[in-house]
Amino acid sequence: MGLTSDKVLALAVSSAVGLFVGTVWLWPRLARRGLRAVGGRVGLLLSTQLALFAAVGLGANQAFGFYASWADLFGQEDEVGVVVDHTPARGPLRVVDTRRVPGAASARPQVGGQIQKVGIVGRTTRIATPAYVYLPPEYFQPQFRTRTFPAAVVLTGYPGTAEALVDKLDYPRTAGRLAAGGRMQPMILVMMRPTVAPPRDTECVDIPGGPQTESFFAKDLPDAVSGHYRVGSEPGDWGIIGDSTGGYCALKLAMHHPRTYAAGAGLSAYYKAPIDATTGDLFHGDEELRNRANLWWYLEHMPAPDTSLLVSSSKVGESNYKDTLKFIERVKATKLTRISSVILESGGHNFNTWRREIPGTLEWMSGRLSG
Template identity: 45%
Template sequence: MGLTSKTTEYVMAALAALSVTLLIWFWPRLARQGLWQVLGRLAAVGVTQLTIIATFACALNSSYQFFGSWGELFGNVDTAPVGVTQAAGHNGDGTVTGVSVKGPLVQPAGEEQLSRVSGLPTGPASVNGRVESVKVIGRRTGVIDPAFVYLPPQYFQKAYSRQRFPAIVALSGYPGSIFNLAQYLRVSQTAGQLQKSGQMQPTIMVMIRPTIAPPRDTECVNVPGGPQTETFLAKDLPDALKSTYRVGHDASSWGVLGYSSGGSCALQLTMRDPHVYTTAGALSPDYKVKDDPTTGNLFGSGLGRVNRINGHDLMWRLKHLPAPQVSVLVADSKHGEKGYPQTLAFIKAVKAPMRVVSILPDNGSHNFPTWTREMPATLKWMNQQLSFPQDVVPRHHRTPAHTIVRASGVAPSRTATRHR
């Protein structure tokens, strides 16, 4: 009985109903005076409230996929995939060295979450495209992370059989999930509609969560002696995708976007790793990584701590380091989101050769309705920055077989304001 299954929801709802019924039935007996009766009333009310709260929490988690399994909920997660062996040695920053991977770096995964996503394409892949449910294995980090991959119709057409495609990586917030990206942010559905209408060139969309060590929020940081999230997203993920799909090999054809902490991560990756990602779309991001109860100590201790903190402070980077040659989009609402002043300050601080554009609606909250309004303009702008790869797959190359699934959908567009 999985944490996100309907059976779990129904069982929890039945337990809550049973608790309420028993409370009403036994209350006359518990209403008498005496120590045991008082303790009985407290226990009965406590159990009833607990089951009701647990029922609502279970339904909420099933809807938003904060935790995908019981293991994740209780922090009992095996971070190493089958076929991956970690060597005992680590280097000074905690990066795993000497990892040996058996088998492909992108492997088929279960379709339980994907089957619940609405608006995915059906029919021939060469006409409507396809969404695949996979797991990505990090060769350097030993991390395994679930992902959805949207492949446009052209990917399956004979005329494009040797063509590589641009790639955009979409990151969820914390705790987040790939289900949120597909169902609520409508990443593949929006991209499919824009591409079908000619507003976006054929592009591979990769939906993945940056929470590689749940329930800890690692904020896309290489934690000293801990999870190496930046290495996974900046090195392992691109390498795995390039080994499996016909994606461009040059950074000019790679972009990354995200919402909330995923948007912060998109900016971090693009500004810190411009040789990997040259374009970012950040919806409601923060501009500095800080320790909090969900992150723990992200930067370690000792002499290097201050440098690591500054390195993940984007305003500090803009002031003290040469600006990278990248293009970024930031989105924040003037009323309804607390990060608006910081976003204006970031826009003002950007200098050439870096470029920034913005989506700054008057009203909007820190939620999916706001972000889905901003998605079409974000995707169209990002796609305009990415180059369509000129390199082609050699004639002897054979694209690995993929798992199947579906995709398609719409969202209203907005305009982006360009800043220099």
């Protein structure tokens, strides 16, 4: 049974409840002196607490999608095993599976759209990574067969799972609903993790002697997707969205590469790449690279990028609230870069908050990309 299985959660909850009832039932018999009685009390309390901890942990993981599998939980990355064709003649993108859009009214792509699981290999960076591509219903309809569509890259946080963008954050279903209601134009979504060299958190940086992650997202990814799907390749055709680490990446990529990404939305983003045990040494003493990864420094020392940015936070529950207000003012001072925001009264750094922000973000993104 998988880590996110309802059966596993039900078993954990049942075990916790059973141990609690057993503890209450057996406690009078163990309320005496002696090693056996004391050991029994300790064993029951410890077992009950462990079962309760497991049930709460599994429930939180199902709600927020921290880990997708047991291997992911214990640091054994199994997603890397996705079959990817490295033969240049086959192209940098290969479809490995198709699936129905969750909650769609029909399994027919012309009606409900389609999600394709793909493997992508960067032509210049040689980074290989899986992704999910959402194709709207219009993509399959005969009257639109010659039309190109705008596209948005959608990034998770760290560690995150690309599946959570589909199943937990409901990006495809939300995009389909908004487009059907005329609130946004049909768009292709490329959903993936920013962690393209797992388990390392590269913070979308071109690491000296390491993964060239920024180049992958700025050049290789749009080229691969545009070469396989009917996506526009002109400035204004691409946007990028992310939450947490993915939000920082989205803002940085839109600022660094405005001719690739006409708009970047950072939900619960931070504004400077951290250095910790998950990232390792990102810059290897390269002060210019370190500065460019600091969005505060970039706004102060580099020419203002001709792009549109969106940031989000909450007055209560988000640690980035004050920094986000300061970032808005810094961007407004550039006069060229455009800034928008979603500020909630309250909301934590979690899926529930981002689900509240995603509809508005998709509408905003749609209005800033070419049709």
